[in-house]
Amino acid sequence: MPGRSSTSAGFISFSGIESALSSLRNFQSCISSGMDTVSSVALDLVETQTEVSSEYSMDKAMVEFARMERDLSHYVKAVQSTISHVKEERPEKIPDLKLLVERKFLALQDKNSDADFQNNEKFVQFKQQLRELRKQYGMHADRDATGSEGIDEDMIVTQSQTNFICPITQLEMKKPVKNKVCGHCYEEEAIVRMIESKHKRRKKACCPKIGCSHTDMKMSDLVPDEALRRAIECHSKKKKRLLPE
Structure with missing residues (x-):
């Protein structure tokens, strides 16, 4: 060297x-x-x-x-x-x-x-x-x-739809991220805003999923959930195809 x-x-x-x-x-x-x-x-x-x-x-x-x-x-x-x-x-x-x-x-x-x-x-x-x-x-x-x-694939998707809803916004997620610690998913913008707001006030950010025991969330806990994003997009496309023209 x-x-x-x-x-x-x-x-x-x-x-x-x-x-x-x-x-x-x-x-x-x-x-x-x-x-x-x-x-x-x-x-x-x-x-x-x-x-x-x-x-x-x-x-x-x-x-x-x-x-x-x-x-x-x-x-x-x-x-x-x-x-x-x-x-x-x-x-x-x-x-x-x-x-x-x-x-x-x-x-x-x-x-x-x-x-x-x-x-x-x-x-x-x-x-x-x-x-x-x-x-x-x-x-x-x-x-x-x-x-x-x-x-029945539609039945399978229906059973999974609860996973598509962000526990913060109560809307179907578009850019889901997963918590590596507890495994729960959220809309990225919503969870980032929540964590930042808590930390600015020097408070711990708890996972917003009801019943979750993770009480000290950090930004580093979050990772993009590509699999869930794809599943949501597929579900949305199916819904559009079923809508009357």
């Missing part, structure tokens, strides 16, 4: 390394965008009832992205840890920075497991949204397993 030294002062410049770290963080953003794209395509496949093998390919792609994100995160941590250690030690000679980073990186990699993916927020959100969209569409898995073709 690049670096200059002044042995009399025991000083090493890390400007080149910091620049490389910046590039790695940009790559992390690219991985994040890739995961968003895969998630969107997978939801499209469920929505259009495309064959399961295509959806499975998206699942595999998301696993690969999650693995890359984990490995890259470990490498960034290894570099940062090495820099901090060298700055504290202030050696007279330039150490083998590459070797030090590799050792720290391998130490982190040795602790890897498939369970790590459960800590990747985008991966977890991807799995949850696929599950929710399958549920909203009544998924064909149940129909195929029984060989029945007569499931």
Whole structure:
């Protein structure tokens, strides 16, 4: 790795390394965008009832992205840890920075497991949204397993309509967000306004869903619920088609 030294002062410049770290963080953003794209395509496949093998390919792609994100995160941590250690030690000679980073990186990699993916927020959100969209569409898995073709999709949608109503506005949501802590959904603008209003008055924001015990909501608790948004849009399109011309 690049670096200059002044042995009399025991000083090493890390400007080149910091620049490389910046590039790695940009790559992390690219991985994040890739995961968003895969998630969107997978939801499209469920929505259009495309064959399961295509959806499975998206699942595999998301696993690969999650693995890359984990490995890259470990490498960034290894570099940062090495820099901090060298700055504290202030050696007279330039150490083998590459070797030090590799050792720290391998130490982190040795602790890897498939369970790590459960800590990747985008991966977890991807799995949850696929599950929710399958549920909203009544998924064909149940129909195929029984060989029945007569499931009433309108009945399934009707049973889900209560999930379409924001507990704050009491209107059908257009841009739903989910609370990661309690799992309840709200219209984004309404819940953001509510949280901001409470926090300005130095009060805790409680989940507005009746009976919910989550009493300290934060903005970071909210994530877009793409699966629910798609289900609501599909339901709205069905309603429009049924309206007399």
